[in-house]
Amino acid sequence: MISAWATFFIPGVYMALWAGYVPFLKARLNIGDDVLGSMILVLGIGSIISMTLAGKVANRFGCRFTVVGGNLVGMLATVGITLSDTVWMASTSLFFFGLGMGLGDVAANLQTLLVEKMSGRKLMSGFHGGWSIGGFIGALLLLFLLNTVGLSIYGSIWGTIAGLIISLFGMAPGMLSFGKDESDEKGGGSKNPLSFHPIAIIFGILAFISYLVEGGMSDWSAIFLNTEKDVPIERAVMGIMFYHIAMTIGRLAGNAVSMHVSPKRIVVTSYFLGAIALGIIIVAPHSWALASFVLLGLSLSMIVPNLFSAMGMQKVIPMTQALSTATTLGYVGVLAGPALIGYVSHSLSIIAAFTMLAGLLLISVGLSSYAYRLIK
Template identity: 40%
Template sequence: MSLANRPRAEQHATRAAFFIPGFATALWATLVPFAKARTDINDATLGLVLLCLGAGSLLAMPLSGLFAARLGCRRVMVATTLIICATVPGLALAESAWMLGLVLFVFGAGVGAMDCTMNVQAVVVEREAQRVMMSGFHAFFSIGGFLGAATMTLLLSARMAPISAVLLGVLMMGVVALLSARYWRGERVAHDAPLLAWPRGIVMFIGVLAFIAFLAEGAMLDWSAVFLTDIRKVDASHAGIGYVTFTLTMTVARLLGDRLVERIGRQKAIVAGALLACAGVLVLTLVTPWQASLGGYVLVGLGCANIAPALFSLAGSQNRMPQAIAITAVSTLGFAGILAGPALIGFAANHFGLIAAFVGVAMALLLVAVSTRWLRM
């Protein structure tokens, strides 16, 4: 391939890197009921087992920045793709809670490490292109999730055995990786850069904002259906419509978001997104009937869509910490928001009610909008 065409190939390869973990996590999401029945565990035990995925991701994320800096993004992403592809079949075969938890831990480590490293790659590719591209990259994680869930649902509905459906999914991820891996970045950073570092200054501030943004996304993932059934009295068979509305809106907004961010700038995009998401949470919480409150899910999807991509770009452009370490820190804090957020909402809902807990999420998003005045590089 000519040097002139290589940047475009690297951009497509970066989109493929985001697609893979989104597709893989969707495969697991469709396997959860089968894994629960096969291992014969109750809801409480399943909750503990599911924590293994998050634990693996949180432990792997800080190390992935180190390896990306020392070995280059390509080697790390190839290794993590292999880990993901090797462990997904185990999720369809594990016969005990212990085995399922162990496989989930390794699977989570692969997904978490891939998540950090692909953002490091994306920042480099975006910077060299000299135009905003991060929202579009993140959209392909959502596209991967949608296609993974749709593919598995179609295959399982056709009475295909879970392991057969999963192996077909692994084959699809393998083809995507084979076509794109040669265009993943392979350069390393200088060896005098620190191996690991605690985030400080602007990087810590960006990480805290990422924690809140991902907390809001986690709230939609884990609590939107509960809110519709418990508060709005929607039948459980229709309760997923809130999250579907949110995620489809966010995907479309990310596909269109780069042009918006390029026009108004990253900081204004974060402010506008946080205000929209705040308004959306208030609408879905306070507006009745539930059909009208779906507009709130649309606003939250529009608002959240471009906050995280803009924060990753800011982390990559700051000069207080090495790029790989900074992006790793922001990724880790953001993922902690997804894990801890639903638990915090549950704690608040238990003491103050679910409506009050959601209003608290809205206020946190308002704080993101107000605090961006201190986002100075």
């Protein structure tokens, strides 16, 4: 069980290392927001490619092989990013970073589903909380090594990656050696893994928006605080840290909240509060902006788990098709979002990009209310 949890925690840590390194990479390569956005898009292309292949890889070689292999590629690529001194070198490393992240992510979720079925327990929310805890620990550790220990950004990242690789191989024996459920293969059903039914598409769009904002906050919050709020680059990572703390608390508390509040109310209210938090981040002084990352993290943390749960609640289309569609569209959001922010930031401003995200959250208030009426 600990090994399965670690498959979410470890990538959460090195994803935070990448997010904290973004402003350093931009300064080192002396590039604009548009170029940075294009480079992050390359990361997304790598992830999308690997996600389409991850299921077959896990089915053939098992979850353990796919999780370890994917995360090993992702972590070595993180080191490669810090060693890059040209846009092409950094983009190549980012492609492999996305490739590894995609493989490891899909395999980790598949392993969790198999563990849930074998144990008869609901574990997905807690395991996803491991990602948030990893993100928080990664941001906190990077902040500590930079500001307290006094290590360089390179020494901080390389040392942390070395520890993560050792931990990954230490946890590997506890991971599942297989990657498929034989009972599912006997079940028949549609061969099409996706659904184009309005329910799947609308919930997928909502997941897309949620992940788009999450991805934007992870990759651009440090730059926003540094360039727009005059927060020193070494302290700008605090926004990421506060954000991940709140995400962790929200995900761990999500099951308890859902016992007293309906999923529809949680989702609709969370979108509204998220828009309010982003508005404060945009217009308030840096101290209030930093604090508002807590409200934003709490708001976003409960949305996606409830959206995915709704795909299991509805009775109109097969659950696997609905969930696959919503998940695919969601990941497109988290991968394309940072690049989109880069283009908008270059054409207009980073404030305009964040305002766009706040507007999408407000639109989602009405769209989510309508979506839940469809599954009644």
